[in-house]
Amino acid sequence: MHELSIASGIRDVVLAQAQEAGCRRVIRVTLRIGALTGVEPEALRFCFDALVQSTVAAGAILEIEPVPAQGHCAACAVTFDLGFVHDACPTCGERRWTLVSGRELAVKELEVD
Numbered sequence: 001m002h003e004l005s006i007a008s009g010i011r012d013v014v015l016a017q018a019q020e021a022g023c024r025r026v027i028r029v030t031l032r033i034g035a036l037t038g039v040e041p042e043a044l045r046f047c048f049d050a051l052v053q054s055t056v057a058a059g060a061i062l063e064i065e066p067v068p069a070q071g072h073c074a075a076c077a078v079t080f081d082l083g084f085v086h087d088a089c090p091t092c093g094e095r096r097w098t099l100v101s102g103r104e105l106a107v108k109e110l111e112v113d
């Protein structure tokens, strides 16, 4: 259960931030989730809902902002979208490109009451 451990980490972050803000209720949680994390949004919502029951985040809406997977090639200074085949830069064929985005898994913002 990949999503369960992720949801549990998100709950910890959300509850810590909510406590810091001294809020009574968390209304909405916005997450940034990269395309390479393999997270199933529906499964994540389900786990999160279950984990925050009887906390200030109970019933909070989980907004998921997808982040596309992108690579950057230093050889030709190009940033490209990673498709199904992503072992080489699509412009020059260089194999030593770096991953720019796609592995994000973070709480972007909280809407609280």
Ligand SMILES: [Zn+2]
Pocket: 073, 074, 075, 076, 077, 078, 089, 090, 091, 092, 093, 094
């Ligand atoms: Zn290149």
